[in-house]
Amino acid sequence: MTRTVYVNGEYKPENEATVSIFDRGFLFADGVYEVTSVLGGKLLDFDAHAVRLQRSLDELEMRNPISKEDLLEVHRELVRANNIQEGLVYLQITRGAADRDFAYPGDDVEPTIVLFTQSKPGLANSPMAQKGMKVISIEDQRWGRRDIKTVQLLYPSMGKMAAKAAGADDAWMIEDGMVTEGTSNNAYIVKGDTIVTRHLSNEILHGITRAAVLRFAREAQMKVEERSFTLDEAKDADEAFITSASTFVMPVVDIDGKAIGTGKPGSVAARLREIYLEESLKSAI
Amino acid sequence: MTRTVYVNGEYKPENEATVSIFDRGFLFADGVYEVTSVLGGKLLDFDAHAVRLQRSLDELEMRNPISKEDLLEVHRELVRANNIQEGLVYLQITRGAADRDFAYPGDDVEPTIVLFTQSKPGLANSPMAQKGMKVISIEDQRWGRRDIKTVQLLYPSMGKMAAKAAGADDAWMIEDGMVTEGTSNNAYIVKGDTIVTRHLSNEILHGITRAAVLRFAREAQMKVEERSFTLDEAKDADEAFITSASTFVMPVVDIDGKAIGTGKPGSVAARLREIYLEESLKSAI
Numbered sequence: 001m002t003r004t005v006y007v008n009g010e011y012k013p014e015n016e017a018t019v020s021i022f023d024r025g026f027l028f029a030d031g032v033y034e035v036t037s038v039l040g041g042k043l044l045d046f047d048a049h050a051v052r053l054q055r056s057l058d059e060l061e062m063r064n065p066i067s068k069e070d071l072l073e074v075h076r077e078l079v080r081a082n083n084i085q086e087g088l089v090y091l092q093i094t095r096g097a098a099d100r101d102f103a104y105p106g107d108d109v110e111p112t113i114v115l116f117t118q119s120k121p122g123l124a125n126s127p128m129a130q131k132g133m134k135v136i137s138i139e140d141q142r143w144g145r146r147d148i149k150t151v152q153l154l155y156p157s158m159g160k161m162a163a164k165a166a167g168a169d170d171a172w173m174i175e176d177g178m179v180t181e182g183t184s185n186n187a188y189i190v191k192g193d194t195i196v197t198r199h200l201s202n203e204i205l206h207g208i209t210r211a212a213v214l215r216f217a218r219e220a221q222m223k224v225e226e227r228s229f230t231l232d233e234a235k236d237a238d239e240a241f242i243t244s245a246s247t248f249v250m251p252v253v254d255i256d257g258k259a260i261g262t263g264k265p266g267s268v269a270a271r272l273r274e275i276y277l278e279e280s281l282k283s284a285i
Numbered sequence: 286m287t288r289t290v291y292v293n294g295e296y297k298p299e300n301e302a303t304v305s306i307f308d309r310g311f312l313f314a315d316g317v318y319e320v321t322s323v324l325g326g327k328l329l330d331f332d333a334h335a336v337r338l339q340r341s342l343d344e345l346e347m348r349n350p351i352s353k354e355d356l357l358e359v360h361r362e363l364v365r366a367n368n369i370q371e372g373l374v375y376l377q378i379t380r381g382a383a384d385r386d387f388a389y390p391g392d393d394v395e396p397t398i399v400l401f402t403q404s405k406p407g408l409a410n411s412p413m414a415q416k417g418m419k420v421i422s423i424e425d426q427r428w429g430r431r432d433i434k435t436v437q438l439l440y441p442s443m444g445k446m447a448a449k450a451a452g453a454d455d456a457w458m459i460e461d462g463m464v465t466e467g468t469s470n471n472a473y474i475v476k477g478d479t480i481v482t483r484h485l486s487n488e489i490l491h492g493i494t495r496a497a498v499l500r501f502a503r504e505a506q507m508k509v510e511e512r513s514f515t516l517d518e519a520k521d522a523d524e525a526f527i528t529s530a531s532t533f534v535m536p537v538v539d540i541d542g543k544a545i546g547t548g549k550p551g552s553v554a555a556r557l558r559e560i561y562l563e564e565s566l567k568s569a570i
Contacts, residue, residue: 007306018303019311021292021399026304027377028438029314060443090385092312100375100403102438102445102469114306118385143440144426152437153313153387155428158345160387184387 004081005116006074011081014116023112025094028102029152031112032056033092036075037245038084038117039124039277042284043075045245048208052149053091059148061104062095065111072285078117086123088246091115092151123246124277132253132265133169133242137231138162140173140180147202156183170242172255175203178228185244186210187252189229189237190268196233199226209243209276216275222268231255239266248280249273289366290401291359296366299401308397310379313387314437316397317341318377321360322530323369323402324409324562327569328360330530333493337434338376344433346389347380350396357570363402371408373531376400377436408531409562417538417550418454418527422516423447425458425465432487441468455527457540460488463513470529471495472537474514474522475553481518484511494528494561501560507553516540524551533565534558 003014025031034053037044050068057064066074075089094112098105142155159171160183172187173180180198181187186207188197195217200206217224234240238261240252249272251265260266288299310316319338322329335353342349351359360374379397383390427440444456445468457472458465465483466472471492473482480502485491502509519525523546525537534557536550545551 005306014307017306019306021290021302021304021377021401022299023311026308026311026316026379027318027436028442029436030439030442031311033312060439061446092306094311100401102442103449104442104446116306116385139429141429143428143437144424145440150439151312151314152428152439154315154345154435154437155430157313157315157387157389161346161389164388 003116004078005114006078007114008110008112011077017114017116019112019114020097022097022099023094024096024098025092025112025151027100029150031092031094031151032060032062032149033090033151034149035245036089036091037123038079038087038089039281039284041079041085043079043089044280044284045208045212046072046075046285048211049245052206052208053093056149057093059145062093063107063111065093065113074115078115082117082119084117084119086121087117087119089115089117120246124248126247126250128169128250129273130265132251134167134254135170135172135182135252136163136166136168137174137256138171140175142173145202146180146204147200147206149205159183168254172231172234174231177230179231179234180204182242185242185247188241188243189234190239190266191237194223194225195268196225196227196229198228207243209245209248212280213243213249213272213276216279217272220275235260237261239268241266241269241272248276288402289363290399291363292399293395293397296362302399302401304397304399305382307382307384308379309381309383310377310397310436312385314435316377316379316436317345317347317434318375318436319434320530321374321376322408323364323372323374324566324569326364326370328364328374329565329569330493330497331357331360331570333496337491337493338378341434342378344430347378348392348396350378350398359400363400367402367404369402369404371406372402372404374400374402405531409533411532411535413454413535414558415550417536419452419539420455420457420467420537421448421451421453422459422541423456425460427458430487431465431489432485432491434490444468453539457516457519459516462515464516464519465489467527470527470532473526473528474519475524475551476518476522479508479510480553481510481512481514483513492528494530494533497565498528498534498557498561501564502557505556505560520545522546524553526551526554526557533561
């Protein structure tokens with residue numbers, strides 16, 4: 001089946017969807033993105049993604065070519081056209097196409113906007129949530145502004161391949177002895193009754209799912225500490241898990257071959273996943 | 286005038302030159318590039334660029350879709366078709382187009398290859414070589430594998446804009462107190478009779494022009510030290526300069542508002558520029 005995608009104001013079949021070779025997203029990784037989950041045909045946390053998108057654009061002095069209302073409409077139209085019940089909507093905005101120059105082009109250059117869907121049947125009932133993920137640790141070699149959601153994703157991609165090669169599902173990145181985050185998700189550990197996850201800074205992505213999960217955890221009277229933690233602390237934790245828009249809350253049961261806690265998904269991660277899915281579905285649009 | 290460009294085996298007008306929105310160069314910055322200078326309608330250092338391209342591809346386990354002979358032929362055809370006397374040939378290879386996934390696609394996915402020219406009349410007789418460049422210093426926030434020439438160029442691009450905003454021409458990047466390099470060039474200082482430039486490592490690009498200039502300098506009995514140097518050492522130097530494929534050797538006369546040496550282009554940089562242009566033209570193909 002051919003997907004319908006959206007490129008610069010037009011809906012078109014995916015095999016006809018192109019950008020110029022001079023697009024700064026292609027030549028300079030001069031672009032930002034968001035991924036919004038779809039459950040029951042509805043968008044999760046759309047508003048928060050729109051807010052973060054605007055922040056990424058602002059940090060890069062990049063013009064936003066679309067209003068929030070129109071963006072929502074495009075999301076909904078793609079979900080409808082591609083009959084997405086469970087899946088994702090991917091959105092990317094770049095600084096547009098201009099002859100190659102490190103300096104940004106003038107304001108006359110129109111930003112590029114691209115959206116497409118990915119159907120992921122079974123997203124909410126992923127077997128991984130029952131089984132738990134294995135992760136490896138790798139050095140964090142990314143650039144310094146990980147709070148801006150840019151398409152400079154080569155290192156996370158290399159990390160994912162290193163994980164696969166090691167028979168694991170993902171990699172946690174380590175900087176100055178501390179865990180920053182997973183390749184495309186935020187990282188958490190649980191020790192006793194406390195959930196620990198790294199504080200917000202330029203070092204990590206300000207996860208939309210992270211914000212929601214921490215809010216739900218606090219509302220449920222769980223204890224939350226936002227601080228850095230070491231790899232050893234993680235290996236010695238009672239539980240570990242990740243959050244992201246496309247995995248929600250996913251237990252981690254093994255780090256570098258060391259079983260975490262009982263080696264089975266923990267009750268805190270399970271409960272947070274349940275709460276997140278329930279609450280997010282309530283507010284899905 | 287419409288340029289002729291090369292995309293995946295075809296020569297086409299630039300306004301029809303596109304890549305899929307699913308190209309991993311666009312979505313993940315999963316691509317590498319080279320820029321080769323053209324003087325007198327001939328290519329400078331083509332062999333060295335081809336060797337470095339292969340190294341970048343190897344480091345990323347990316348397949349090379351073109352033989353060196355064919356690559357040379359495409360370079361020459363574009364130079365001819367676009368009547369480039371002085372200018373550049375830009376080459377980019379990405380891991381190709383595949384549905385979005387951090388993991389690399391299978392070997393059945395064909396890499397993307399794109400080449401285009403930029404005409405730069407007066408490249409060899411740039412007024413900047415007479416006047417000298419002003420640079421500012423900025424923190425080096427790039428990823429850890431700067432020896433791989435990837436398209437993750439957003440931070441250098443931001444650095445160029447910061448320089449422009451400060452009334453300067455470029456930025457030198459500082460890490461742990463030491464100068465790494467310019468936004469798209471290697472950095473040098475001269476103190477007494479010694480040329481100092483950072484040693485090769487993952488921290489800097491292994492410049493083709495750098496290698497050639499250091500070879501010519503040694504052949505001319507100049508003293509060369511390959512080691513890190515501090516920003517203060519640079520500000521206190523007798524001369525400073527940069528090298529890159531598109532600027533050759535270019536004097537730096539001001540760093541963060543501090544005049545370097547006499548505040549005029551120095552004799553070492555001038556001599557190296559002359560030798561480089563002379564020798565490179567001799568071996569141009």
